[in-house]
Amino acid sequence: MTWLMNGLKQVYGLFVEDGALSVAICVWLLIVWFGLPHVVASGTTRPIVLFIGLAVLLVDSVRRGSALKSSSK
Amino acid sequence: MHPETQFWTATLPAFLASTVEFVEALTVVLAVGITRGWRSAIIGAVAAVGMLGLLVLLFGPALARFPIAWLQIAVGWLLILFGMRWLRKAILRAGGAISMHDEMSAFELQKQQLQDATSSNRRGLDVVGFLASFKAVTLEGLEVVFIVIAVGATANALIPASVGAAAAGVLVVAAGIVLQRPLSRVPENSLKLVVGVMLSAFGTFWIGEGLGMKWIGEDVAILGLIVGYLVTSVISIAFSRRVQTSQAAEARVSQT
Numbered sequence: 001m002t003w004l005m006n007g008l009k010q011v012y013g014l015f016v017e018d019g020a021l022s023v024a025i026c027v028w029l030l031i032v033w034f035g036l037p038h039v040v041a042s043g044t045t046r047p048i049v050l051f052i053g054l055a056v057l058l059v060d061s062v063r064r065g066s067a068l069k070s071s072s073k
Numbered sequence: 074m075h076p077e078t079q080f081w082t083a084t085l086p087a088f089l090a091s092t093v094e095f096v097e098a099l100t101v102v103l104a105v106g107i108t109r110g111w112r113s114a115i116i117g118a119v120a121a122v123g124m125l126g127l128l129v130l131l132f133g134p135a136l137a138r139f140p141i142a143w144l145q146i147a148v149g150w151l152l153i154l155f156g157m158r159w160l161r162k163a164i165l166r167a168g169g170a171i172s173m174h175d176e177m178s179a180f181e182l183q184k185q186q187l188q189d190a191t192s193s194n195r196r197g198l199d200v201v202g203f204l205a206s207f208k209a210v211t212l213e214g215l216e217v218v219f220i221v222i223a224v225g226a227t228a229n230a231l232i233p234a235s236v237g238a239a240a241a242g243v244l245v246v247a248a249g250i251v252l253q254r255p256l257s258r259v260p261e262n263s264l265k266l267v268v269g270v271m272l273s274a275f276g277t278f279w280i281g282e283g284l285g286m287k288w289i290g291e292d293v294a295i296l297g298l299i300v301g302y303l304v305t306s307v308i309s310i311a312f313s314r315r316v317q318t319s320q321a322a323e324a325r326v327s328q329t
Contacts, residue, residue, distance in 0.1 A: 010215065014158075017158045021161065046286045047294070054273070058157055065165050065170055066313040
């Protein structure tokens, strides 16, 4: 059972390091999937909105990570 | 997809990502070989490669049976999570917020731990050495398997992706045999950043495709996404460095 739990932990660790970033990405992708078609009609604009959202989430995660790391140094 | 496009979207990212992972695995295998003997190190590594190869053979073709849109959404989603994790870490390292991965100190630490460990011999095989080598190659290889399957299945390019990963494996193993020490000069963080950018871009593209979005320029949009993530990374690195500098200055002022 321990090896199974360890294996699952390893697989989880492949995708999640900053939990808040992972949750925010999932929420954003769900918004893009189900909400964006009702707000943005243009099919060519949606990919740009998708990218901008992800880029903002990355910058925010780096901002939090940098502040946290330097305060713990 | 054209063979040329398959090279850029499957072979190259698989090659670069695998190089990073194989360099890390090589460090442990070398430490095992030097401290516990080459037999257990090599058998452990070969057993792990065999198991990982089996995973690709099992899951790779099975994914092709899924409806393409669902496959694009699922793989795109996972690629974004995976790619962003690499990208974030590489940015924080480049920005100085976290320390760089040092292959030489990892090697020395691993050697020390292996020397201290007591072990039993089974049929002339050192169990601790075998397990350490097997575990390291399995863990690092798991990321390679994910990348090969993800970029391979969505672009219908499982073979080009596997070729990229195998080429990286051959290159790193050959370098390890020649040098007999960890490959500490490989610019691991830069590679990680480039791969993180590529995987995030592919993930964004695939999920957009799966959701029926219209990309300007179709496949060429991947290039635009790569540039977009690269610019975001450069801005983030600069931002991270600024945070480090200003907090260091504040600390100096508070000390005086």
